[in-house]
Amino acid sequence: MHRHKILVVDDEHLIRWSLEQNLKKQGYDVLVCGSGEDALRLVQDEAPDLILLDIQLPGMNGIDVLERVRDVDAEIIVIMVTALGVLETAVRAMRLGAYDYINKPFNLDELAIVIKKALESHDLKREVDQLRSTQPKKFSIDSIVCASDSLSRVLDMVRKIAGSDAGTVLIQGESGTGKELIAKAIHYESARCDRPFVAINCAAVPETLLESELMGHEKGAFTDARTQKKGLFEIADGGTVFLDEIGDMPLSIQAKLLRVLEDRVFRRVGGTRDISVDVRIVSATNKDLLAAIDEKSFRGDLYYRLQVIPLLLPPLRERRDDILPLAKQFIADFNREFGKSVHEISARAEMRLLNYDWPGNVRELRNVVERAIILESDEVLQLEHLPREMLSVAGTSPASQGLNLVLPADGIDIEDVERELIQQALDATHGNQSQAARKLNLGVDAFRYRMKKFKLL
Ligand SMILES: Nc1ncnc2c1ncn2[C@@H]1O[C@H](COP(=O)(O)OP(=O)(O)OP(=O)(O)O)[C@@H](O)[C@H]1O
Ligand SMILES: [Mg+2]
Incomplete structure (x- = not known):
């Protein structure tokens, strides 16, 4: 807990001294001074949380001091100390932003x-302010790590969407590409940010409940409906509804959603009254909706309504420029969370991160970094800290994938590349040198020569 700092400003030595003793005993840090000029200097240098300010001071009086303090800092609490009977000055002080005033002589317990x-x-106020200001910041576009052209283009669109009041957005992308992150950014960057952002995962809620979750229900609509209940569309009025995994929404509910999209009205389950709402609907899916339409598990008319503004999030392997900036961001995040101090990625680990295919996309990268930071105490993230499946050559062999090596932006030592491949071949063959040599199309001698060169023998 932060120790509060109190500044006592009074020209009477005895009062300063007794207040200082008393407040220190209560656990405060205490500063004292006898003039307004000194007080202003201490406010600048020491940033106290609270000032006990005598009104009658030689030179600059307490009211002047209060005004000057307010000019530099609107937060500091100022309690005025007045001689009995000068109510007018006390009132003036309150108008100028003093928190309270007490009369001299005062009782120390009351004070x-x-x-x-x-x-x-x-x-408390500071805490609330902080929450208010960090919540949107946490989900702002600026918090999204982006170095690739393709993601930059998506973020440009996100900015435009947030700035407009375009009603319906469909975000498509593989699992873990950041769809939810984008949905939140759209909401928190928009004029709707003070209203609710309400998310529901359509795949996780059983069909029978999904309709009443979304639309609400009237009392007695079904056995368990003992009271009337508002649905998410009503709760989010003025804000944003995020329909995650929309590809898994049952057909019966798709029909009702279509009506919401067309007219922004719906009925509660068991209700007879149309309710209209003002919500932006952002949906997301990792399914191929066109294929789902072919299979008759998704309505074509709903699809065209949803994708008025389509956003396609490319998989991480198609925007490799984002890999290292993301890894560095996650390292910083997890350092903070777990009190570690990893500050570097080794060249070999970097190359593996860059060339791996990331089937689980950004979420997989995040998990890989988290695991490395929790398990290892090293200050450098090494190749050995990556999960086994990332280390084997299988799955990224040139024959099966096409040789998609990427040169790191800062360049790389070709010897590191060679060493890396030798090591990977050994890992993949559990140290069997002749098999490893064969994987690299080298003779055993040539392979052993390189192992020696790289001190792997
Ligand atoms: N560009 C990015 N910058 C920072 N963090 C990101 C970025 N993209 C994704 N993440 C993080 O990666 C994780 C996965 O992102 P998110 O949950 O948004 O993906 P998703 O597409 O909704 O995945 P799923 O389809 O599995 O639900 C989250 O922790 C998210 O914060
Ligand atoms: Mg998601």
Whole structure:
């Protein structure tokens, strides 16, 4: 817990001294001074949380000091200390932003309570402000790591969508490409950001419940409906509804959703009244919806309604420029979370990250980094810290995948590449040198020569 710092400004030495003793005993850091000029300097240098400010001071008086303090800092709590009977000045001080005033001579216990209450309410307010300002920031477009052209183009679109009031957005992309992240960015960057963002995973809610979750129900609509309940569309009024895994929405509910999309109206389950709402509907899927339409598991008319604005998130293997910036961001995040201090990725690990195909996309990369940071105490992320399946050559062999090596932006030592491949061949064959040599189309002697060169023998 942060120790509060209190500044006592009073020209009477004895009062300064007794307040200092008393407040220190209560666990505060205490600064004292006898003039307004000194007070202003201390405010600048020491940033106290609270000032006990005498109104009658030699030179600059307390009211002047209060005004000047307010100019530099709107947050500091100022409690004025007044001689009895000058109510007018006290009122003026309150108008100028003093938190409270107490009369001299004061009772130390009362003063203690006033100070404690002021600091508590101040802390609470600061906490709320902080939550308010970090929640949207956490989901802002700027928090999305992006170095590739293809993701930049998507983010440009996201900015345009957020700035407009385009009603319906469909985000498509493989699992783990960041669809939910984009949906939240659209909401929190838009004029709707003060209203709710409500998400539902259509694949995770049973068909019988999904309709009442979305549309709500009237009392007695079905056995368990003991009370009336609002659905997500109503709860999100003015905000955004995120329909995740829309490809898994049952056909019966697709028909009802179509009506919401067309007219922004719906009925609660068991209801007879049309309810209209103002919501932006963002949906996402990793399914091929056109194929689903062919299979008759998805309605064509719904698809065309949903994809008024289509966003396609490319898989990570098609935007490899994002891999290292993402890895570095995750390293920083997990360092903080687990109190580690990894500050570098070895050249060999970097090359593996760049050339791996990431079937689980960004989520897989995030998990790989998290695991490495939890399990290892090294300050450098090494190749050995990556999961086994990433280390075997299988799955990325040139024959099966096409040779998709990528030169890191800062270049690389070709010897590191050779060493890496030798090591991978050995890993994949559990150290069997002749098999490993064959994998690299080398004779055993040539292979052993290289092992020696790289001190792998
Ligand atoms: N460009 C990015 N910058 C930072 N973090 C990202 C980025 N893309 C994805 N992530 C992170 O990767 C993880 C997966 O992203 P998200 O949940 O948005 O993917 P998804 O496409 O919804 O996946 P699924 O289809 O599996 O639901 C999240 O932790 C997300 O914060
Ligand atoms: Mg998702």
